[in-house]
Amino acid sequence: MSARIVILTGAGISAESGLGTFRDEGGIWSQYDLAEVATPEGFAADPALVHTFYNARRKNAAEAIPNAAHAALARLEAERPGEVLIVTQNIDDLHERAGSRTVLHMHGTLRAATCAACGHGWDAPPVMHAEDACPGCGAPATRPDIVWFGEFPYHMDDIWEALRGAEVFVSIGTSGSVYPAAAFVQDAARAGALTLELNLEPSETRSYFTEARHGKASEIVPAWVDEMLAGRWP
Incomplete structure (x- = not known):
């Protein structure tokens, strides 16, 4: 993928x-x-x-109702078709309900x-x-x-392939404490991707990211998407 x-x-x-x-x-x-x-x-x-x-x-x-962060990612995918893949650790369907179409639920x-x-x-x-x-x-x-503790996450072959080919890797709202997702930033960086953390506070893997922004997801994710779509980032 x-x-x-x-x-x-x-x-x-x-x-x-x-x-x-x-x-x-x-x-x-x-x-x-x-x-x-x-x-x-x-x-x-x-x-x-x-x-x-x-x-x-x-x-x-x-x-639950999708928030501004979900809506922003759906807008990014809609305006850059074929370029965006969301890999989520979440078991809710808020990404899909916000309009995202290319979503892999690694934990079911x-x-x-x-x-x-x-x-x-x-x-x-x-x-x-x-x-x-x-x-x-x-x-x-x-x-x-x-996918419970002790079980193997779904879609891992597709995820590894996507990380190897990504130009940009962004981690949003995750603590960086659960593997294998905690290692995704290192895999993407080794493949040459620019890496960005968007989180409420620094994660356990903050040091591996090229850039980090911290605050509420409903504020910092839409702001980043606006920059992406305006060509101001990276």
């Missing part, structure tokens, strides 16, 4: 739309033990608990379900239950199509 501009987005881009991050105190993530709701072992031990957690997240995401999406027994996939209903039968094999082994 080729793209001149590769953009990695994390939880920080959706935070202003009301979707919490791992680090939010009092948010949905803080109410659960991640080992119980975001690992294959947790699902095997208590699938009902995992479904309860993701049903709440699915409802939260469905009620709340909109999809899969079968832990046979691997069949389908559109997720608003509410899922542990006893739901797979429409493919009939087994009561349905799970959210989410």
